[in-house]
Amino acid sequence: MTDYSRVERLALSDLLDQLGPDQPTLCEGWDTYDLAVHLYVREADPMAGPGIMIAALADTTERRMKRAKERYSFTEVVDKVRNGPPAVSIYALPKIGHQLNTTEYFVHHEDVRRAQPAYVVRTLPADQQEGLWKAVRLASKTMTRKSPSGLVLRRPDGTTAVAKRPTELGSVTVTGEPGELVLFCFGRQQVADVELDGEAEAVDQLRNASFGV
Structure with missing residues (x-):
């Protein structure tokens, strides 16, 4: 059975590498670098994750994202996203990671694709x-x-x-x-x-x- 969360992860990573760090996305206020950092800290930084879901903790997430951008180049962040979560992350558990990432990587892949001029709606496999x-x-x-x-x-x-x-x-x-x-x-x-x-x-x-x- 194909893991489409991984398919989307790899396709998005390739697209980010192709476009570079300063291209628009559909996520208001975020360029491609910001989006890549979001994906990285979501899976790799347990202090950043809660603020993605809980508004009261959003400031902590923003600080952790800023720290990640200061520490890693765009290419390094994209490589980390491509390679998947660290072994200690809940996202590294195959079943849980698949469930949590099925929509995450599809939506964010489209956030980048559809922010570009003349995008084409993809025909996805039936499964x-x-x-x-x-x-x-x-x-x-x-x-x-x-x-x-x-x-x-x-x-x-x-x-x-x-x-x-x-x-x-x-x-x-x-x-x-x-x-x-x-x-x-x-x-x-x-x-x-x-x-x-x-x-x-x-x-x-x-x-x-x-x-x-």
Whole structure:
């Protein structure tokens, strides 16, 4: 069975090397160097990890990222990302690492790809799409909890999952391949290749809603 979290890790690392440290990403305020450092400290620095999820600890994460940038060149950081987490990291446990990184590396790979001019939406292998569908079904309720309307995720084959029950604005159905639904639910609504079906006000608000951790 292919580990697509590793496939995405390697592809992203190659792309970072190709582009260099000062190219844009879809992560507001981050260039490619910042994104690489984020990926490195997330897996390798236990003091940095909690601040990625907990806003009150974000300052600590920022300080640890700054320290990593001062210590390592861009090329060194990318090599560390490519080589994977240290043996003592929870991310080094194969099953846990795969579960935690399935969406992480896919989304951040697209954060770099889709920030470049004339990007092309990739056609992903069917088994990767299945893995992303499983992941987005599990994560969508948390990631889209601030949705102003109800939200139904729909695959092109008609399979659906309810991310949020209807509100006073009703519900919007978002249709796309699982990878595109992942991007939508992880706050990349503006670049996700999806179709939205619902009342105009609900659709407009949904496109600009704050999604993510």
